[in-house]
Amino acid sequence: MAQNADLGMAIEGRLAKLRSKLAEQRLDAILITMMDNVRYISGFTGSTATAIVGKSDAVLLVDPRYTTQANDECRGFRIVEYRRVTERLPRVIAEVEGMKAGSLGFEADYLPYSEYKSLEESRRSNISLVDTQRIVDDLRLIKDAQELDAIKYAIAISDACFEEILVQIKPGLMERDVAIAIDFCMRKHGASKPAFDTIVAAGPHAALPHAQPGDRILERGQLLKMDFGAEYQQYPSDLTRTVCLGQPDAKQREVYNTVLEAQLKAIDAIRPGIAGKDVDSVARDHIAAAGYGKYFGHGLGHSLGRGVHDGPGLSQTSPIILEPGMVMTVEPGIYIPGWGGVRIEDDVLVTDDGCEILTKATKELLAL
Numbered sequence: 001m002a003q004n005a006d007l008g009m010a011i012e013g014r015l016a017k018l019r020s021k022l023a024e025q026r027l028d029a030i031l032i033t034m035m036d037n038v039r040y041i042s043g044f045t046g047s048t049a050t051a052i053v054g055k056s057d058a059v060l061l062v063d064p065r066y067t068t069q070a071n072d073e074c075r076g077f078r079i080v081e082y083r084r085v086t087e088r089l090p091r092v093i094a095e096v097e098g099m100k101a102g103s104l105g106f107e108a109d110y111l112p113y114s115e116y117k118s119l120e121e122s123r124r125s126n127i128s129l130v131d132t133q134r135i136v137d138d139l140r141l142i143k144d145a146q147e148l149d150a151i152k153y154a155i156a157i158s159d160a161c162f163e164e165i166l167v168q169i170k171p172g173l174m175e176r177d178v179a180i181a182i183d184f185c186m187r188k189h190g191a192s193k194p195a196f197d198t199i200v201a202a203g204p205h206a207a208l209p210h211a212q213p214g215d216r217i218l219e220r221g222q223l224l225k226m227d228f229g230a231e232y233q234q235y236p237s238d239l240t241r242t243v244c245l246g247q248p249d250a251k252q253r254e255v256y257n258t259v260l261e262a263q264l265k266a267i268d269a270i271r272p273g274i275a276g277k278d279v280d281s282v283a284r285d286h287i288a289a290a291g292y293g294k295y296f297g298h299g300l301g302h303s304l305g306r307g308v309h310d311g312p313g314l315s316q317t318s319p320i321i322l323e324p325g326m327v328m329t330v331e332p333g334i335y336i337p338g339w340g341g342v343r344i345e346d347d348v349l350v351t352d353d354g355c356e357i358l359t360k361a362t363k364e365l366l367a368l
């Protein structure tokens with residue numbers, strides 16, 4: 001398949017940003033082994049490859065299954081075939097422009113130790129290996145136009161499926177019937193696959209934040225929590241909605257409204273310059289003030305990118321300061337053992353002066 005023009009331009013932009021990071025860190029080239037990073041920088045869609053990006057050169061090492069595909073997909077890259085990466089890599093590195101001597105960064109979090117050893121043993125003495133962390137990962141936090149298009153499309157798929165699935169949900173079905181229907185619906189709407197294992201949890205089971213859908217029968221009066229996402233052109237959406245089977249009682253309403261208010265307040269606080277942990281605090285403080293603090297155990301949200309949980313986001317341990325172009329999930333929840341749980345999750349784009357809620361699915365408490 002021919003590479004589309006937008007992606008080609010996006011790749012050029014990504015390479016330029018990476019090269020300026022390399023210059024900042026006085027690196028002559030970087031070895032990229034983390035697959036999401038490889039795919040991001042090269043446009044490659046296969047399962048395994050290694051990239052080396054130098055000052056003016058970019059090389060993609062692929063095994064013979066992928067040679068033709070890589071030549072099609074990765075126009076700015078020289079494609080080199082290998083059978084055993086540990087044998088070929090040192091020779092290829094020496095061929096990269098500017099790497100006759102110099103410093104080669106590697107991704108310390110992702111290079112297997114055995115490959116590091118073999119690289120170190122066989123490298124030329126005038127190449128120094130420098131461990132780096134999150135160089136490409138941090139570039140990926142800020143989405144370019146091509147990535148945003150894919151994410152928005154993925155979100156449109158999950159939004160459409162939420163609406164379609166509502167008419168199918170009724171007492172007597174099993175949780176997994178609903179999960180299967182959601183997955184089918186997303187594929188039907190163009191998703192390449194579910195972005196992660198769909199969560200459907202009814203009644204007390206919804207007290208588990210990451211419950212697996214099972215044989216539990218949906219009953220009238222229960223809350224039903226659904227967390228699912230579509231993958232489109234390798235980018236995901238991530239959506240959680242909680243609905244009620246029949247009319248909600250007073251407690252269900254109160255918990256739902258508390259979560260919704262916490263979510264709306266947090267979204268209101270999102271703007272460039274605010275720390276991820278401070279956005280988390282806005283939602284956490286609201287839930288605590290309503291008396292449910294101990295029932296909100298997870299972080300408020302995560303960065304959304306190639307990986308669904310794609311780096312630090314909105315939590316008490318997050319080092320992140322929000323910048324325009326970041327996409328974050330905002331997903332407070334209250335989970336009460338023996339009673340059930342409510343979570344509401346939207347995907348939000350940080351803009352120049354605030355944020356845009358990309359998710360359009362209704363957040364009204366629906367009585368099905």
Ligand code: ZN
Pocket residue numbers: 227228238239240345
């Ligand atoms: Zn989710």
Ligand code: ZN
Pocket residue numbers: 238302329331345
């Ligand atoms: Zn999420």
